[in-house]
Amino acid sequence: MVELKSNDQAKKLGAIATFLDIPVTVSPHKSLNSSKGVIRSCDLRCCSEEEMVEELRGVTHARRIKVRRGEDKIQTNIVVLTFYSPKPPSRIRAGYLTLDVRPYVPLPMHC
Secondary structure (H helix, E strand, O other), X not given: OOOOOOHHHHHHHHOOOEEOOEEOOOOOOOOOOOEEEEEEOHHHOOOOHHHHHHHOOOXXXXXXXXXXXXXXXXXXXXXXXXXXXXXXXXXXXXOOEEEEOEEOOOOOOOO
């Protein structure tokens, strides 16, 4: 694993096919190069998770939080976004909206 300081370094390293005449493949680390944040907006209720990934810049995955009411699962206005950056942005633009991004804190694992 190699840590780089800039995108230019990453592009140059990604172009390398051999190292000391040994064939190599270079790929970004899946979890260290991403981060999660939470947004809340009633205006995004009609948008699907796929639409959010397509329209929001830097977002690679979106998951809407659902709550259970009896046997039904109800969608909330809270969405967990995965960003392709080590730190999530503090705000994002969604059309005409500017939304604050809060840090994502996952629930603790239960045994």
